[in-house]
Amino acid sequence: MRRFFTGLVVLLLAANARAASLQARLIRASDSFDATDAALNDLEPKLKREFGFNFYHLLGCQQATLDQKIKSRLDLGEGFVLFVTPHPSAWRAHEVELEWWSGNTLLVKTVARVPGKCSVLIKGPGVGEDWIILALSGRE
């Protein structure tokens, strides 16, 4: 009986851990573009509500699976790199430690929980009239 419950817990933990992943998208928000990239259709209404720009351009997109419990490096382009460290406990599969770097500069460090279908948007540096935004979306 003890083995059965141990196996059950391991299976549950494995299933829980296998399901979680995190998608990172580097976005340039601007009013001077012609249209928003189709890859950002799911986020566009939220981006417009939060940041007010008319158009959003995808600069880079990477995905990190959180089942390995190891630190991942996501190169998002334009010199931006995101380090994702999943929480060691499988019960907190969607919790990650994030470090957003630009070149040799650590822009922001945060610990966040990003469940599936939820997003964390980070307003980054300004470039001309535009803004750089990092969008983190949980995936089941």
Place this chain on the structure above:
Amino acid sequence: MKAHDTKWISALLDGELSGLRRFFVKRHLRGCALCAAEYRRLRHVRELLATAATKPEMGDSPAFFWSKVKREIQAREGRTVAAPFPRSSPLDWLGAHRLAFASVAVAVVAAGLWIWMEQAGRPAPKPTVAVAALPPPRPIVERVSTVIPNAVATTVDTKDKDVTVIWMSGLPWTPNMTAMKTKFAHLGT
């Protein structure tokens, strides 16, 4: 009746069958030449017996015969005799209770019709689905920090429940992407 059983033919000739069983035996006789021939043969035998029946002659006088019967009755008085109970099939039972059966059938049909008409007059009930009232998942920022001088990173509440915004203010501004790369490459936090 499917088998060629002379028992049923004899019973039919004796007038012992009634109801559905009589109907089935007669129907079988109409379609089965073998049984029909047997039926005719048995009927012929019975007709012969009926025409050649001899009147029994009593050896005793009626008074003496009756006295013997009375004596036999008195001798057997008090003795119990096991009379064979007639076995009846479900068809016999149905035949005996066909009125009650028909009444019950009519009542069941009437009740079903009434229920159906009641249901037809009402709007169809909406399917109820039990949904657990789980709160929607929300992104949570437990802590956020930046080491860039004069810059601040704060969490901002949003109208969208599935979105959390981290707002960084005080970051160095650059006119274009190339300048930004150069700027942050040499900031060296």
